[in-house]
Amino acid sequence: MNIQTLKTSLDIIEIAHQLGIQTDKNDKAHCPFHEDKNPSLQFSRSKQIATCFSSKCGAGTMDVVNLVQKKTGWSLNETLKWLQEQSGLVQQTDYPRITEAAALKETISEAERIEILSDLYQLFERAFIGSSKARAYAESRNLNHRILSVGYNAGTFHHSTNLFTNRAAKLKQYEALGLLKKTNAGYGVFGKGCLVFGLSNARGQITGFYYRSIEQQNNTSTNTKTGQHYYLKNRQGLYPGYPAPQTKSLILCESIIDTVTLMQSLEKQEHRSLLANYGTEGSKEQIDAILKLDHLEELILFFDGDDAGRNGAEKIAETIQNRRPDISIKIVNTPNGEDVSSLIEGHEKQIVSDLIQSAKPYNKQTQQATEPVFFLSSAQPSVEGNNSKNGANEKRAPEKKKIDAIPTLPTLETSNPNHIVYRTDATQYVIKGGLRMDLDSMKVSLVIEKIREPENPNHYQPKSRNKLDLYEDRQLIKICREAGEKLDVSPNRLETDLSRMTDLLDRYRQSQIQSKQHKKTIDQSLSSAERAEYMKFGKQPDLLKRINSLIGKAGIVGEENNRLFLFCVAVSHKMHRPLHAVVQGGSGSGKSYLIAKVSELVPQQKVKRYTRLSEKSFYNFGEYELCQHLIIIEDYDGMNEEVEYAFRELQSSGTLRSAVSGKDMESATIQTRDKIVRGPIASMVATTKAEIYHDNATRVFFIGIDESLQQTAKIIDYKNAKASGAIQTDAETKAKHYLQGYVQTLKAYKVNNPYLKEIKLPVPADQLRRLHELLAAFCNQITLLHQHQRTKIDSHTIKAEKADMQLAIELLFDSIVLKVDELDGRLRLFFERLKEYVLARGKQYLFIQREIRQHFKISKTQMQRYIIELEELEYISYKGYGRHGAKKYSIIYWDDNAALRAKIKEQLGVRLKDL
Secondary structure (H helix, E strand, O other): OOHHHHHHOOOHHHHHHHOOOOOOOOOEEOOOOOOOOOOOEEEEOOOOEEEEOOOOOOOOEEOHHHHHHHHHOOOHHHHHHHHHHHHOOOOOOOOOOOOHHHHHHOOOOHHHHHHHHHHHHHHHHHHHHHOHHHHHHHHHOOOOOOOOOOEEEOOOHHHHHHHOOOHHHHHHHHHHHOOEEEEOOEEEEOOOOEEEEEEEOOOOOEEEEEEEEOOOOOEOOOOEOOOOEEEOOOOOOEOOOOOOOOOOEEEEEOOHHHHHHHHHHOOOOOOEEEEEOOOOOOOHHHHHHHHOOOOOOEEEEEOOOOHHHHHHHHHHHHHHHHHOOOOEEEEOOOOOOOOHHHHHHHOOOHHHHHHHHOOEEOOHHHOOOOOOOOOOOOOOOOOOOOOOOOOOOOOOOOOOOOOOOOOOOOOEEOOOOOEEEEEOOOEEEEEEOOOOOOOOOOEEEEEEEEOOOOOOOOOOOOEEEEEEEOOOHHHHHHHHHHHHHHHOOOHHHHHHHHHHHHHHHHHHHHHHHHHHHHOOOOOOOOOHHHHHHHHHHHOOOOHHHHHHHHHHHOOOOOOHHHHHHHHHHHHHHHOOOOOEEEEEOOOOOOHHHHHHHHHOOOOHHHEEEEOOOOOOOHHHOOOOOOOOEEEEEOOHHHOOHHHHHHHHHHHHOOEEEEEEEEEOOOOOOEEEEEEEEEOOEEEEEEEOOOOOOHHHHOOOEEEEOOOOHHHHHHHHHHHHHHHHOOOOHHHHHHHHHHHHHHHHOOOOOEEEOOOHHHOOOOOOHHHHHHHHHHHHHHHHHHHHHOHHHOOEEEOOEEEOOHHHHHHHHHHHHHHHHHHHOOOOHHHHHHHHHHHHHHHOOOOOOOEEHHHHHHHHOOOHHHHHHHHHHHHHOOOEEEEEEOHHHOEEEEEOOOOOHHHHHHHHHHHHHHHHHOO
């Protein structure tokens, strides 16, 4: 048998599926040889070729042999041998001799394979623990390696073979198993730079590997790149293993990563197992394992929310139902564009359980007819490196003829919500810019064009571009008539297509609305081990000092009191009475940077950052979109009066209520209805303003940024240490994640504080009421931070201790002083520095603005603001002109701020002792 005979015995599309290249109903696929957003690889069954029409790709036109060689990187000999096995034909002598490694494969027993792979997997597990890069990737994919068995292939395992008595033989075994490939420079390691998961047989022994690439660049020596996945050749075994014989409910996921993620997210249940499907097609070994489960009552297919996932789930459901009609089969309705991993990352943890609970029963009678699904071998060799055929003894079943198959109706392609495609056999409809969520209309920007012929891809096809409402029949009929004339297509055909497309768009829009309603971002779930670790941390003595130390390790230099105070404010977003802080400082002083860095220490799902807000911004949020969130406003100075008012109402009452006009869906009349945005919120804002509107100021804590030279030196020293490598970025990230994890363990208890009534604040009477409320809320927050070591009165209430009052007042001390002080925090810092400068030269020293500006390195504008404010408050006085007409000033009021601070501290200290 010659090569041409071999080609004619194969179907290039079936081989493409074996290689992991999924085609659509028009026999198009995403080209694997370049970055391909839209399918550009066109298959022709009649000609048995595949052609990539993208100008970015050099693949060109390929027959089945070329396709396999380019996709796998195999030699011609290996390619022909594998294709021969797929065809089921007997090998003839006109093929080249097989390689030594391929011949050695036949001499490796199953027991030897298990022993070699089991030993290697233990080595990979140890390599994972020692690789920060592998652990970081696992954490980025929400893989908890503390409870998960996972390895890492650093690509050095074959160098340790000098420990064996027969190194050469061991290397040949590795080569035969597909772990190594001989190159001119030595050996290429298959799956280098990948996470490794073990595939197990029915006895729980490792018989194969699954690799997940974590490299950031293409690796030409190993044919791997980021995000790709691979299987060791002659793939055997299942992940996470064969389901237990007593399994009654089985969840089948599309990939190993999805299975791992789901394993960590679902609570364990007796008689329920999970199984990875290795893509949408599956394998014979997986199907056989499912069919052998005598006690299986329910099979749930949890595949990706795309066309390939939905079609693959239906094919497998049909296969199982045909052979085991006693099993109840359900298919999870995964939202469009989502998979298990993205659902866990961007939604509530409960969403996967809800989707599983609401999975739709599969009934073959109600499904559209699809082509039969064939499981030709125990594995797909598409991405298996230098491997031979998987399951070499299996022969390809003869292709079955389609008998009266009902044609599959076109579906929407919604992977890009701003470029929705509906394609029939002759015409393509593209909706640009997505769909509006208004249910009383369907206004779209629509492009209509005829499908280009594969034989003449460069031929220009006219397009009809329109803006229309698909709910308007008259408008639709007119568009169809005009487009039909332009494109030479029957208007009736266009009208039928658009009618079907509108029905699909209706369902798609409804699913999007439901998905948004269900998508409530919450803190990422913690494992029981992690929760126990964080709670143990929360029970340690000097908790605030330990937290402050972690804040410093997270990259916030200096500002020890301010950063801990702001952390308490940030954490309060979870509580019943959130806190609010305003950080004051000059331009470029780092105030925005400070609040931004502190906000990174709490779970990011509950943080909203803004640099600008329009007048109606707060009113246009969803009802619960801001509830229990931390709001960061980086520039308070840019907020106008309307925004300030809305912000103030959210801070104080926790609710915004406005009356808006809209159409009543029943009466079709314009009516006024309530628009509600609910809090409560916590907030941190930065400002250069010396004064803030009084009603706003009484609701917040004020903090003055440290603009001293000592603080500047700390920041520069830290940046230098980081640049030199003395401080690692990984250490910052680790500290940040640790604090986020601890915050997740905190709950919103009520606080019983019997000590608060004993505290009398030394502030003016007009500010006493609001400041006392702020003190009470902050004391409660300190108690809540210590909740793992405080007494619980009942399931909703914990009791404050005297230490909480002491810690709260220590942190609040600067804010209390600012309430008493006539100068705001920013101006006070400047005046204290000015007094030091003048006092060093004598109390009667006259200074000019330029010398102070240059000494303190502040801008001319900022200096003028300070001088004007201090002059108005009669702290300094103008004393005439000096040289070159420069104005001279002197300090006329030497207030003793240190004495004031000491007096307030003494008064509060006496009160605390009396508690």
